[in-house]
Amino acid sequence: MYLTQLLLPLYDNHGQALPKTLFAQVRDELLEQFGGLTAYTRAPVDGLWREDDNHAVHDDLIIYEVMVCELDRAWWANYRASLETRFCQEQLLIRAQLVEML
Template identity: 45%
Template structure:
């Protein structure tokens, strides 16, 4: 079993908020494909990273966490879905991670 997680930004690179419907669409897509999704919509995560190596500007953003439990892990599908999310949310890269997990 795997937990697949990814973060989506609340705002685009010009700081304009994405409509709530964009996040609802992701939630619907994942629920239809996998039978369920956990979306942390009320408590955005706060991220920070350097724009460039070394002296680059620190960028800050608020993001929403989505996670899905899957078995098996379809890497090809997730790679394509990540590319689709990058297009929709106008991002250079959206990190999608898969964590091995054990049900107790």
């Protein structure tokens, strides 16, 4: 089983809040595709990375995650590309980890 996480920015590259309907659409799509999800939306996580030696970039993010039995890499690659367009991002992170159920 895999835990698949989508790190979604709350703001566009110009600092404008992204519409809540965008997040609702993603939530609904994941629910339809996978039958459930967990959404970490109450306290945004802070993303911080260096683009070069002098410039750090910051994002406020929420995380949506789904559990999947099999990892369909082609589906996720297409979905990530779609989200990058909708969220106006050069790159959006979707990550998957192998999970052992206890």
